[in-house]
Amino acid sequence: MLNLVIFLPLAVALALPAVPRRAVPWTWIGVTVLDLALVIGMWAAHGTGGGTAYETNVRWIPSVRAGYHVGVDGLSLPLLALTAVLFAVCAVYSLRQTRRARAFAILFLFLETVCLGLFAALDLLLFFVFFDLSIVGMYFVILLWGHGDRTRSALMFFLYTFLGSLVLLLGFIGLYLGADPHTFDMVELTRTPPLSGGPAGLTLLAVGIGLGIKTPVVPFHTWLPPAHTDAPAAGSAILAGVMLKMGTYGLIRIAMPMLPDAWRRYAPVFLIVGLVGVLYGALVALAQDDVKRLVAYTSVNHMGYIVLALGAAGYATGDADARRLAVTGAVTQMVSHGLVTGALFLLCGVLYDRAGSYDLARFGGIARGAPVFAALTAVAAFASLGLPGLSGFVAEFQIFAGTIGSGTAATAVAGAPAVLGILITAALFLRVLHRAVLGPPGELTALVTDVRRPELAALVPLLALSLVIGVVPRVLLDTIEPLSAAVVALVGRR
């Protein structure tokens, strides 16, 4: 079942060249929706229990004990569902894609397999394969369908994240060599953490930098704004909504359980890096006049919350309940950020599609000519700044409650200023609404027509899901909580 979910998009991608041109978009939408249904089915069948389900473990490269090992648990399921949702939404959004539509669909289906595979991988080498392939896929998306200085942005994206992936590989090999007997299997590595002392610290450094570049944390975020700005709207949505999660997912799945000693020892580093990301991302976003760049920087801010929470979870002296809350909040934030930022990038795409510009100063009073667009933008902005009733609030509340409430001085000191991040985010989104949506008409406002049906069909589910999570988060949280309890226990062991 899980293998079907992972490889169905790829199989269809391989068959797509044989599909008649007119049927391509509908085939694409059909398969992504089918895949989403399968993921939901898996989630329903797995329920909220802990443990790993739908495991497949096949020998792959036996001489280094690497296998094709996949499975799902409370951490994978929400992310798999998020991935499936976003890819389905992007397929719907791209219904009007005319330039090389077939290749576009093939590339996105390929990316979907890669992303789903990554979140299901239970083998480090397999994880790395998907991690690297996602870079290649996104490189071509930016290079071929991007705009602006896309060649340069794509190259920068590739070089930067590829360097990160190689450092990550060195860290993985460190874990492999530390294990006795040598293995890449995540389950075995989690059961018996392979390293301690100095080597563990170096391995955590390698893994942390590798995943940190992908997350991205300050100061490794510089690839992100150009890549996001020049990517096509659907590409940005996937890049921000799914691929940034690979970094934080790796921290929870690999770094914390497999290097518990080192994680506890260097938890302050993650706290500080998270805090810097939160404040820096928000402040730089505040200064942007380019809407898409602004959204890109809010991603730095939002991912900063996650790193902050995970750092707080490393304080073993803290209150266990609070640390669990922090991890749960972090995972919820991943899902929430995927939905909301995906929506924001698609909205930016609508703007660019009509007016060919992202410049905030040249828009104004969009609400008059495009009321639906304005309403959707407002909802997405409020979701992003963490208004109660929307998913961002649930996530951020848990993160702050967990971080500050864990009772150690360091987490409280780091957590308190991070709340300021929310304030700045609120300010910057209100500024966007004020200048672009309300206010006097700008020079490009006349070009902005209201959202079309495919765009509406893509945006509404994202924001509706955010609302659902905001109002009834129980289903999501029940799935995550056993997992966060397990992670906190794993980090705490000596």
Added chain:
Amino acid sequence: MNENPADLAPELCALAAAVAGLVAGMFLPRTRQWPVAVVCSAGLVAGLAFAGVAASGPDLMAFDAFSVDPITHVTRITVLGSTLAVVLLAAGPVRDHPRESEHHVLILLSALGTIMLGASSDLLVLVAAYLLASIPAYALAGFGKDAPGTEAALKYYLMGALLGVLMLGGVTLLSGVGRGTAYAVLRTGLADAPPAAVAAGVVALLAGLLFKAGAVPGHYWVPDVAEGAPPAVAAYVTTVPKIGAFAALYRFCAETSPDGRHALLAVIAAATMTLGNLAAFGQDNVRRLLAYSTVSQAGYLLVPVAMAGRTGLAQPALLYFVAAYAVTNLGAFAVVVAAGRDDLAGYAGLLRASPSLGLSLIVCLLGFVGTPPTAVFVGKVLMFGAALDGDSAWLAVVAAVNTVASVFYYLRWVVPLFRRPSAPPRPAPGATAVTTVVATAVAAAAALLSLVLGIAGGAALA
């Protein structure tokens, strides 16, 4: 002492095919020598079959100088397979050439020398193999009898002769102080010998092998030969001799010294990958670009050689990487042969004009980078593992940084594929329909094999 000629069946097949090709070439009319290509291909296929059978047999030593072990099996299969691909690539361009039969025979003889280079565990056989592998290749480099080819052949020859003589001196010194030429004898003999003499001998010996491998400091011939020689020959000399050279380097290091020759080779590896990458940056001629890329790949390949004797990962890393490299490099050169053009700009719009060729090139170039799931990726993982396990984390980091740097110039070649061609495509000079079809098939096969080796790597490693 084991003197069973059947243990050398793959080599004898290649030899028999070469001799038969030479004889047939004398009697066939000048313009109808294509049967020679068939004979040579058949010999290579038969050799591959024998090598495959031998690979499942036990390790043994034939004639006290020729090891039949996993290193030899991989060398045999990779060399014979690569040579088969080269013969196919060359069949079109040299068709009806007055020296067609010589071309194929020279390739086969050089390949034979390469296999012996990888299999010999005796210094004297090593020298003989070196000469057999080199001399036909010098002639091949100048096969076109044009100015760039002549210059390439001359450079290749002078470099090879100089470093070959140096190597001979090293062999003399080592056999003198080690009281023998067989590696098993040297292992005990060199341990008691004066360290300075051993060091001088080893350095001189390595000079010759590094020349064959195209590694620093013996790499100066690589770009000129790759650019000046006929494309199929360029594919040959940048792929096949390296296979034997790395096998020989590894075998010498692992069998004559309990802990390998770590420090010297590690430094050479770092220098080779860095210099190769830096030189590749500015190249606008794809053959020069590929030549420098092979230099940098030689640097990665030297990492497991430097780790010989220090970790169990070194040997699988080397063998897998060598095979992966051969497949990838041949694929890239096959694309050059099929496209028939050397300038980067000439590749604009290739993906649209010929999707299979464009995709093969993308797979091969990303393979060079080490992107999963290609063969080189598995090789690189093993190589990084060997470096870390051999307590040379710095070397792993240098290799990782170099890999990232290399992405830049490989992508420089990928980007134009998607562009619209600036001018209507001119017919490439010297390319016939048959050449293009065969070369495209070889390129696609290589790309496919690279993916298969990457995904189902376990079967090959086990």
